[in-house]
Amino acid sequence: MLHGIVVIDGWLVSSLGEGAVAVLGLSASIAGLLIGLIVAFSNATQIRIAQAFGSADRVFLKSALLSGLTINIAVVLAGLCLLAAFAGPLIDGLAHDAEIAAGARSYLSIFAVVIVAEAVGHCLTGHFNGCGETRLPALSYIVAVPVNVTVSVVLIHGLFGAPALGVTGAAVGSAVASVLQVGFLAGLLLARDRALLRVGGWRNGSFAATLRRHFTFSLPIAATFGSATIAMSVCGLLYARLPVNDFAAMTIIMPWVQVVGTFGMCWAQAAGIYVGQMLGRSTPGEVLDAFLSVVWRSSFLASGLVALIYAGICLASPWIYPELHPDTRATLLSFLPILILLPFPKGSNAICGNTLRAGGETLYVMHVFVWSQWLFRVPATAAAVLWLDASVTVVFALVLAEELIKFTPFHARMRRGHWKTGRIED
Known part of the structure; x- marks a missing residue:
């Protein structure tokens, strides 16, 4: 909200x-x-x-x-x-x-x-x-x-x-x-x-x-x-810097990405809250693993729900925004394949990030986010918009590409398990 x-x-x-x-x-x-x-x-x-x-x-x-x-x-x-x-x-x-x-x-x-x-x-x-x-x-x-x-x-x-x-x-x-x-x-x-x-x-x-x-x-x-x-x-x-109709389409869809994506993000955030409480009680590692196993399986359902809502927004855009130019509505429809795929890696990455933070690995999470954003997404967006004159759909696809880049370093760190021994003051 x-x-x-x-x-x-x-x-x-x-x-x-x-x-x-x-x-x-x-x-x-x-x-x-x-x-x-x-x-x-x-x-x-x-x-x-x-x-x-x-x-x-x-x-x-x-x-x-x-x-x-x-x-x-x-x-x-x-x-x-x-x-x-x-x-x-x-x-x-x-x-x-x-x-x-x-x-x-x-x-x-x-x-x-x-x-x-x-x-x-x-x-x-x-x-x-x-x-x-x-x-x-x-x-x-x-x-x-x-x-x-x-x-x-x-x-x-x-x-x-x-x-x-x-x-x-x-x-x-x-x-x-x-x-x-x-x-x-x-x-x-x-x-x-x-x-x-x-x-x-x-x-x-x-x-x-x-x-x-x-x-x-x-x-x-x-x-x-x-x-x-x-x-x-x-x-x-x-x-x-995009043409005004393309910019209007991005202005409309990006807040929806944040709002609807919150279903998956808050599932992960709730997991982080529970992990923080469990670490405060010195919960054994095997109990933490069992808890996160259930969280991860359920997150795929949350991601599927998010993908369905994204699809509904794109398909219903002529009725939700009837006053917009037809080109703007056509651009919104072109985002549909990206929006269907985006929730799955994004939701899994979010569970990793929130769990690692709760276990004290805040610096590692910071590095994964910062370098994927500033070595990839921002310069790639600047190049696509300012120099390559790429289509707005390609520009929007960089949001999905960033999540795929973060996927391996997050999940590899989770498997190492050091976060389970993190102390509150660390």
């Missing part, structure tokens, strides 16, 4: 034409840099919280939550300062025309509220997930998404006497929904676990030492997710 913010906005503004979709695509590529860093540090916090929950150490649990929240807020404030300084020239250089540039600036100025809200909300989500309360974050989005749709529709089209803000109206709807979602999660934390915040002491003696230790643990994980998000955003900015 986090990725669904952009999907919802894209669906709602698609009736305004390819120009409006291009505004959203350009804005989302830039804002995605900060959202990705927030998600990165929050995932590191989630692993620490899972380990603390497994060990039943309340001081550790409080330390992980407050350290993660402090880091998230610091990252987002620094990021917004950089955004204020450099986003304008970047937009002007990449936008197809002055109208798209102006729309992107307006959208980003409002979307900054979403970024701040997610800095808090995603840390709270990591806390509840790490403690096994996975239904609560989902419930928060179920409350927020209808608000997002309602407010956005009213402000995009100027219904019921409201001003017609176009794409900016979609940003306002997302901002209102994000603030509501964060308030809901904060209220749940205070209502269910207020005593946790009053637990005395810190994991490493003082808050400064605890924060430093948390940051040291988080940095490789944040670098992994941050690299993936930055690479995705750089590719998104490269997509902006």
